[in-house]
Structures are given as structure tokens and as C-alpha cells.
Amino acid sequence: MTTRRRSNCPISFTLDLIGDRWSLLILRDLVFGRARFYRQLLESGEGIATNVLAERLRRLERVGLLSKRRDPDDRKRFIYSLTPKGLDTLPILLEMILWGAKYDPRTAAPPEFVARLRKDRERVLAEVRARAEEK
Amino acid sequence: MTTRRRSNCPISFTLDLIGDRWSLLILRDLVFGRARFYRQLLESGEGIATNVLAERLRRLERVGLLSKRRDPDDRKRFIYSLTPKGLDTLPILLEMILWGAKYDPRTAAPPEFVARLRKDRERVLAEVRARAEEK
DNA sequence: TCTGTTACTTGCAAAAAACAAGTCATAAGA
């Protein structure tokens, strides 16, 4: 992926950083707590290629969305976690959940979560954020 | 771009349809009323290649986010416009504006628009939606 | 020390994007 910015439009800026087919899925797995290690990210569902994952992690770290540190409990692996800047993409992810759940007849989105999200967006946002932060 | 779905995750579903480097910019130009014709989309800032634009328009039409009709005032051109499904991506675009405006020091996002959006999200959403609908 | 994990890297083929040029259906002007 290229890094060259295309304009000063805020949407374009956002897309230049996370507007590819994988970055937001990586952020999703970190935000919703499904993964913390390389292996988990690699195996979490959609089948990203290992070289692409490595490149994306490097990139997301470089632009400040996530950080990497050695796991003190097992020094051969690394813990990937979101920075505040990375966590701030949560509202974007939540809107994508709402849109996807609305238009995908086969969606796996839990209906009660979606209903709560629609009804009380701020509250759900705060809850997911809090859970993500304590990791 | 491929069309094959990767999973039933709503975020993944959304990204399968609009998670590339151009689709959301096209939607942006249609939502915010900067463009209605092929030429305008082609020249609106970021420099999409003509073959890529053509392919994306075909794709977005096929998945039901936009529609195409001949312009009655000049039958050699076509008017591209959003469907309700396409217009429903607006919340995603607005969150990207907020994120981009927050983290891009060179952002061109009008500060008063961003401030209003932060303060009264629902209202701005309704306004932009209303303006986009009357086209 | 040997074996297994974990996190990658490297090499190559396939797909997609960027770039340049050309086609085709209107429309507008002489």
C-alpha cells in the first residue's frame, strides 16, 4: 500500500490510512478483543495473507494506530494493542456494523447488540471503548 | 475488485462492498453534492483513473448503492445518484470526517462544520441527508 | 540439545490499479 496522501479532505485522509480491504478488520479484531497476537490476527476469520498482515501491522504502527510490545509472559510473542488514535476509529466501525447489519440478509451481527446500538449509540460506544481500554 | 464475501461479519460485509480506496470517495462526491456526472467524478480531486472509475460505478450500481439515468437536458450524459442504501453510508462518512479532522494537522475540513457535527451529530446528519435527497 | 512455537521474510504468480490512447453516441455550430 502506498502512503502518499491524495488531498486534504478528511475522508480522503482517513481512507489513505485505513481505506484498504484489511486494516479495519485488524482494528476490529483488536477493538472487540478477539485478538492480541499475530497468530490470532492471522487466523481470525477472513484469511489475510501473512505477508500482508505483517505489512499492515507495520504500517498501522508507523501511523500511530497501534503499538507492539513483547509479551512479558512469553517473550517469543508480541502483544498488539490499540493506541487512543486507533481506538478512536471505533465510531467508524460501529457505523459499519449498523450498515452491514441492515443490508446483509445473512448477517451474523447479534440482533440485540444491533438494536441496542441503534437505540443508544453513545452508551454502547462507551461500553465497547471501556472494554477495549482495559486490555 | 473482487466480489466474493469473506465472512458474515457486518463490518466485513460493508468492507466487501465499499472497503477499497475509491468507492467511499465516489459516494462522498455524490452525498455532498460535488458531482453528478462521470466527468465531475473523474476530476473531483484525488485523481481516480478512468477505467477504475467506470468499474466502480458499475459495481456500486450493481450492488444497489447508486443509480444511473440519462440526463433529459443533455442526452449524451448520465446522472449518477444515490439510492437510499447508498445514502445510508452517510453516517460512516461523517465518522470518517470526524476522525480525519481530529488527526490530520493539515485537514481542509471546515472547523465550524466539524464542531457542529461533534456537538449535534443527529441534526447535521439529517441536514446533509435532506440536501442530498433533494437532488 | 532437540523440538515446537511464534512471528515473521522471501520468492513468485495472479489480480488490480495507474497510465495513455482510442472509440462511440449524442449535441452544437457553420
Add this chain to the structure above:
DNA sequence: TCTTATGACTTGTTTTTTGCAAGTAACAGA
């Protein structure tokens, strides 16, 4: 009505990115 212009693309080619398979290096455990 012939001629040129415009708008919306298509086609061919090069470059970049992705996907896939295999391999390597650091650390851990027995």
C-alpha cells in the same frame, strides 16, 4: 447537413499490490 466538440466510456500496457507457498530466526520447554 457536414464538421467539430463533448461526454462517457473501452482497450492495451506497465506498475503495484495481493495471494500463496515455503523458509528463517528468536525464544521456550522437555
